[in-house]
Amino acid sequence: MITFHLPGGETIVPTDLSTCPDLVKRAVWIDLLEPTRPEELAVEQALGAEVPTREEMGQLELSRRLYVEHDALFMTANVLTHADSSHPESSGITFILAGEKLVTVRYTDPRAFQMFVAHRRSHPGAHDTAWTAFEGLLDAIVERLADILETTGASVESLSLEIFRDFDAGSTKAGKQAKRDYNAILRKLGRCSDLVAKSRESLVSLGRLTAFFRETLKDDPAALPTMHHFATLSGDFTSLADFAAFLSGKGSFLLDATLGMINNEQNAIIKLVSVAALVFGPPTLIASIYGMNFDHMPELRWYYGYPLAVGAMILSAIFPYAFFKRLGWL
Numbered sequence: 001m002i003t004f005h006l007p008g009g010e011t012i013v014p015t016d017l018s019t020c021p022d023l024v025k026r027a028v029w030i031d032l033l034e035p036t037r038p039e040e041l042a043v044e045q046a047l048g049a050e051v052p053t054r055e056e057m058g059q060l061e062l063s064r065r066l067y068v069e070h071d072a073l074f075m076t077a078n079v080l081t082h083a084d085s086s087h088p089e090s091s092g093i094t095f096i097l098a099g100e101k102l103v104t105v106r107y108t109d110p111r112a113f114q115m116f117v118a119h120r121r122s123h124p125g126a127h128d129t130a131w132t133a134f135e136g137l138l139d140a141i142v143e144r145l146a147d148i149l150e151t152t153g154a155s156v157e158s159l160s161l162e163i164f165r166d167f168d169a170g171s172t173k174a175g176k177q178a179k180r181d182y183n184a185i186l187r188k189l190g191r192c193s194d195l196v197a198k199s200r201e202s203l204v205s206l207g208r209l210t211a212f213f214r215e216t217l218k219d220d221p222a223a224l225p226t227m228h229h230f231a232t233l234s235g236d237f238t239s240l241a242d243f244a245a246f247l248s249g250k251g252s253f254l255l256d257a258t259l260g261m262i263n264n265e266q267n268a269i270i271k272l273v274s275v276a277a278l279v280f281g282p283p284t285l286i287a288s289i290y291g292m293n294f295d296h297m298p299e300l301r302w303y304y305g306y307p308l309a310v311g312a313m314i315l316s317a318i319f320p321y322a323f324f325k326r327l328g329w330l
Contacts, residue, residue, distance in 0.1 A: 005029040009124040029133040057092040066212040072098035077205040081110040102130035116140040282316035
């Protein structure tokens, strides 16, 4: 789908590709969302610049993501998308600055683009050039990343309180185990870590994009206001990257703490089973001896022989229980 964004906040989605040359001349920003090959060719013919394919956008080499061709700047950055879903993704989006036109090529619809389009529509006089539209899009992406990191930080703090929450002294062990669901905690920690990692990836990618833009157009007077704007934006990248690094470290600490608590729970269960084996071992031994050697044990034929054997089994269980109880193992 091709969307032409004209000055004044007007947007046009053509149904006939033959109108593209005229719309390209009028448009400030041309947005290609999951374009078909005919749509790519229509824009390429009107602009005189080749639109990268989806495979080319996914390449990792920096020279294939940031380059100049036919006096047009091609800049591809990874942007976090679907952050509110259970499967967040990091998708490549290409920004092309060709003369007075901005072209974006994307195969996803991040919320930042929706926010920018709504802002531009409600402020008709804003972002009426390719430079200001480019600035506005990056501002919206960074603002969205900041919101994601802020929400993730609140989730990490909530998980920290849940992990280290002190239960009431009167709670039973079964009640304590029921109150703290380690499987749910691990899933939440994994999601937070994934969001933080993809946010950091987006920030690094955007930082390289702005650095390439500033280095390439440092001698172009027309790009000077945008370069000043990106200099301020670089400070936002740095602060958000530092916050993401902090969240990543805290998430790793909480993961280690959770695994440590799970290990303690397992040790407690193993200790309980071991004590139970030691408590019931002596009675079992006595019962086995008398049971297998009944004909050779004359004391069992005494009047009080059977009660004495039962009493010996009970006493052999009481003494280990009292001993481990005194040690605090029970």
